[in-house]
Amino acid sequence: xxxxxxxxxxxxxxxxxxxxxxxxxxxxxxxxxxxxxxxxxxxxxxxxxxxxxxxxxxxxxxxxxxxxxxxxxxxxxxxxxxxxxxxxxxxxxxxxxxxxxxxxxxxxxxxxxxxxxxxxxxxxxxxxxxxxxxxxxxxxxxxxxxxxxxxxxxxxxxxxxxxxxxxxxxxxxxxxxxxxxxxxxxxxxxxxxxxxxxxxxxxxxxxxxxxxxxxxxxxxxxxxxxxxxxxxxxxxxxxxxxxxxxxxxxxxxxxxxxxxxxxxxxxxxxxxxxxxxxxxxxxxxxxxxxxxxxxxxxxxxx
Amino acid sequence: xxxxxxxxxxxxxxxxxxxxxxxxxxxxxxxxxxxxxxxxxxxxxxxxxxxxxxxxxxxxxxxxxxxxxxxxxxxxxxxxxxxxxxxxxxxxxxxxxxxxxxxxxxxxxxxxxxxxxxxxxxxxxxxxxxxxxxxxxxxxxxxxxxxxxxxxxxxxxxxxxxxxxxxxxxxxxxxxxxxxxxxxxxxxxxxxxxxxxxxxxxxxxxxxxxxxx
Numbered sequence: 336x337x338x339x340x341x342x343x344x345x346x347x348x349x350x351x352x353x354x355x356x357x358x359x360x361x362x363x364x365x366x367x368x369x370x371x372x373x374x375x376x377x378x379x380x381x382x383x384x385x386x387x388x389x390x391x392x393x394x395x396x397x398x399x400x401x402x403x404x405x406x407x408x409x410x411x412x413x414x415x416x417x418x419x420x421x422x423x424x425x426x427x428x429x430x431x432x433x434x435x436x437x438x439x440x441x442x443x444x445x446x447x448x449x450x451x452x453x454x455x456x457x458x459x460x461x462x463x464x465x466x467x468x469x470x471x472x473x474x475x476x477x478x479x480x481x482x483x484x485x486x487x488x489x490x491x492x493x494x495x496x497x498x499x500x501x502x503x504x505x506x507x508x509x510x511x512x513x514x515x516x517x518x519x520x521x522x523x524x525x526x527x528x529x530x531x532x533x534x535x536x537x538x539x540x541x542x543x544x545x546x547x548x549x550x551x552x553x554x555x556x557x558x559x560x561x562x563x564x565x566x567x568x569x570x571x572x573x574x575x576x577x578x579x580x581x582x583x584x585x586x587x588x589x590x591x592x593x594x595x596x597x598x599x600x601x602x603x604x605x606x607x608x609x610x611x612x613x614x615x616x617x618x619x620x621x622x623x624x625x626x627x628x629x630x631x632x633x634x635x636x637x
Numbered sequence: 638x639x640x641x642x643x644x645x646x647x648x649x650x651x652x653x654x655x656x657x658x659x660x661x662x663x664x665x666x667x668x669x670x671x672x673x674x675x676x677x678x679x680x681x682x683x684x685x686x687x688x689x690x691x692x693x694x695x696x697x698x699x700x701x702x703x704x705x706x707x708x709x710x711x712x713x714x715x716x717x718x719x720x721x722x723x724x725x726x727x728x729x730x731x732x733x734x735x736x737x738x739x740x741x742x743x744x745x746x747x748x749x750x751x752x753x754x755x756x757x758x759x760x761x762x763x764x765x766x767x768x769x770x771x772x773x774x775x776x777x778x779x780x781x782x783x784x785x786x787x788x789x790x791x792x793x794x795x796x797x798x799x800x801x802x803x804x805x806x807x808x809x810x811x812x813x814x815x816x817x818x819x820x821x822x823x824x825x826x827x828x829x830x831x832x833x834x835x836x837x838x839x840x841x842x843x844x845x846x847x848x849x850x
Contacts, residue, residue, distance in 0.1 A: 503643030503760070507651045612660075615729050619658045622737045623651055630647045633744050633760060 345426045349415045353558040354378035356565065356595050360522075363599025378558060385551035393544065396453040403450025404549045408556040410443040415563050419494045419570065421587035422580035428494045433481050436493065437474070440519075443556065444470055450549075451541035458533040462540035465610075469525065469537070472617035473518045476624045480512055483628035484571055497567075498576025504627030509572045511623035513597070516564040518617060520557065522598055524608040525616075535607075565594040639759050642682050645675045646764035649794070650740060653771040656791060657736045658729055662714065662721045665775075665787045666707050672768075672794050673702025680804055690809045698797075701816050706790065706823045713827035714783060717834035724841065727778035739770035753802075761798055768795030782833060782840045786826050793819060 358375035365372020374380075392400065414436045419425040425432075448463040483504060484496045518525045521538035530536050533543070542553050569575075569590030575583040608616060649672050656668040677698030680691045714721075725732065743766035750762060772792025776785050797815075800807065830840060837844050 503640060503647045506644065506648050510651060615658055615733070618730055618733055619654055622654050622733060625737065626647065626650050626654070626740065629741065629744050630643060630650075630760065633748075633763065 341423075342426050345416060345420065345423065348420060348423075349412065349559055349562065350555075353562040354382065354555065356561050356591075357558055359592075359595045360599040360602065363596050364603050367600065367603035378554065382551045382555055385546075385554070386548055388547040390547040390549060391544075393454045395455050400450055400453040400545075401549050403446040403453070404545065404552045404556070407443040407446035407450070408552045408559075410439045410446065411556045411559050411563065414439040414443070415559055417493055418563060418566055419497055420566065421570070421575050421583045423584075425494050428492055431491045433485065433491055433493050433496065437478060437481065440477075440560075441470075441474065443560070447541055447553070450545070454544045456544060458536075458540050459543060461534075462537050462543075465537045466521075466541060469518055469613065469617065472614065472621055473515050476511055476515045476617070476621040479621060479624035479628050480508055480515070480571065483508060483624065483631040486628065487631040497570040498574075500572070500574035500577075502631060504630035505572050507623045507630065508627040509568065511620045511627065512564070512568045512571060513594070514616065514620035514623070516561075516568060516594070517598065517601065518613075518620070519564060520561045520598075523602040524605050525613060527607050561595075561598075562591070565591045568594055642679060643760050645679055645682070646760040646798070648672075648675050649764055649798070650767055653736060653740070653768055653791065654733060656787065657732045657771060657774060660723050660725075660729060662719070662723060662781070662783055662787075663711070665723070665784060666710050669787050669790050669794075670703050670707040672791065673706070674699050676794055676797055676801075677702060679798075679801055683801065683804060691804070694809060694812045697813065697816055701820055702790075702794075705820055709820075709823050709827050710783060710786065713830045716827075717831045717840065719781065719783060719830075719834070719840055723784050724780040725778055726780060727774065732774050732778050735774050736767075736771045739774070740767040743767045743770065756802060761802055765795045765798035768792070768798060771795075780841050780843055782826075782830050782842055785842065786823065790819075790823070 355375065355378075357378050358373070361377065362372050362375055390401070416426040417428070417432045417436050417439075419428070444466065448467055451459040451463045481496075485491050487502050487504075488496045488499055490496050517523070521528060526537040526539075527535070528539065530539065533540050536543075538557070542550060545553055566587070569587055573586060573590055575587060578586060652668045652672040652675070656665050656672075659665055659668065677695050680695045680698075684691050727735070740763070744760075744763040747760075747763040747766065752762060756762065769792050772788045772790075772795060775788025775791060777788075779785055779788065800812075800815075833845070834840055
C-alpha cells in the first residue's frame with residue numbers, strides 16, 4: 336500500500352510539476368524583455384487543447400509515427416523514476432541503475448528521431464541528424480559526469496551517488512551539466528525553441544508534422560526531460576544527503592528554480608551560436624565533466 | 638582545508654579550458670583574471686592560523702591579477718582599437734584537446750613525482766602543470782599580441798601555483814617583487830601594443846617577422 340502511494344506521489348510530482356518549468360522560463364524571458372508574457376500555466380492549457388484535437392496522419396507514415404512519441408515519453412518518465420527526488424528517494428533503485436538511466440535517455444532520443452523521419456520530409460530528417468550529432472557529444476559529457484559522481488561516492492546507484500556533494504569538482508560539474516542541460520533540451524545557445532525557420536530548427540523541426548495527442552505527449556516529455564536535468568544538476572552539485580528531509584526538499588526546490596531562471600536568463604541574454612561553434616561548446620562541456628572525473632579520481636586519493 | 642583548496646584548483650582548471658575555447662579576447666581576459674583571483678585566495682586557505690603577511694600577499698594578488706592587470710589589458714585594447722576576435726594558428730577544438738590532454742597527463746604524472754606527504758592529496762602540482770601547459774598552448778597558438786600576453790599570464794599563474802607549495806619558506810619580499818614585476822610588465826606591454834599597432838597597422842605577430850627600413 337505504502338509502495339503504491341509512493342509510486343503515485345512520484346508520478347504526480349513528475350507529471351504535474353514538469354510543465355511548470357517552460358512556463359517559468361517564458362515568464363523570465365518576458366520579464367527581461369519588459370513584456371507581460373504568457374501565463375505560467377500556458378503549457379497546461381496547450382496540452383489540454385492538443386489532447387482534445389484529432390491527429391493528422393500522413394499516408395506514408397507507419398505506426399512508428401505514433402508509437403515513437405509514446406515510447407519516448409515512457410522512456411523519459413522511466414528515467415525520471417530512477418532519479419531520487421531529494422528526501423523522497425527514487426521509485427526504483429538498484430546497483431547500476433545509472434546505466435539504465437543513460438540508456439533510457441538514448442532510447443527516448445532514438446524514438447523522437449525515428450518518428451521525425453516517418454513522414455519522409457527532408458526538414459525533419461535534417462533536424463533528426465542535427466539532434467543526433469549533438470547527442471554524440473552531450474552523451475559523452477553525461478557519462479563523464481556520472482562516472483565522476485560514481486568515483487566520488489564509490490557507488491553505481493543513483494540514490495547513493497547523488498546524496499553526497501560532488502566534492503572538489505563541483506564547480507566543473509555544475510558548468511558542464513548546465514551546458515548539457517541547455518543542449519539536451521534544445522535551448523539557446525544550441526537551439527531556439529521559438530524559431531520558426533525550418534532550416535535552423537533542431538528539436539522543433541522534428542515534431543513539425545505531429546499533431547493532437549502525439550504532439551501533446553512530445554511536449555510533455557520535453558518538459559519532464561527539462562525537470563529531470565534540473566533535478567540531476569541540483570542533486571549532483573549540492574549535498575542534499577547531509578540535510579534534514581525538510582531542508583533537503585526546500586534546497587532541491589530552490590535549486591531547480593535557480594536552474595530554471597538561469598535557463599531563462601541565458602535565453603534572454605545570449606544569442607544562439609552558429610552551427611560550427613556548437614561542437615566547440617559541447618566539447619568544452621565534455622572536458623569540464625572529464626576534469627570533474629579527474630578531480631574525483633585524484634582528489635579522492637588522500 | 639584540502640577540499641576547498643582542490644575546489645579552487647578545479648575552478649582554475651575549468652577556467653583554463655574556457656581561455657582555450659573562447660574566441661573573443663575579453664572572454665580570455667575575464668577567464669585569466671578570475672583564475673588570478675581564485676589563486677589569490679589560496680594562501681588564505683593554506684594557513685591554519687591568521688598571518689598578516691600571507692593575508693597581505695593574498696590581497697595584493699587578488700587586486701593585482703583580478704583588477705589591475707585586466708584593466709591595463711582592456712585599456713591597451715581600447716587604445717589600440719583591437720577588434721576582439723582571436724586569430725588562432727591552432728584551431729579552438731584542437732587547442733582545447735591539447736589543453737585537456739596536457740591536464741590529464743599532468744594529473745597522471747603528478748602521481749609519479751616524489752612529493753612531500755602533506756602535498757600528496759592536493760591537486761596543486763597537477764593544477765600548476767596544467768596551467769603552465771595551457772599558457773604554452775595559448776602562447777603558441779594565437780596570433781594577436783594581447784592574447785599571447787594572456788597566455789603568458791596564465792603560464793605565470795601556473796608557476797604561482799607551484800610557488801604555493803613553498804609559501805612558508807618564501808619571503809614576502811619575493812612574492813611582492815614577482816607581483817610588481819608582472820604588473821609593470823603588463824603595463825609596458827600595453828604601451829608596446831599601442832606602438833606595434835601604429836607601426837604595423839595590425840597586432841598580428843606574424844607581420845613582425847618582416848623587417849622594415
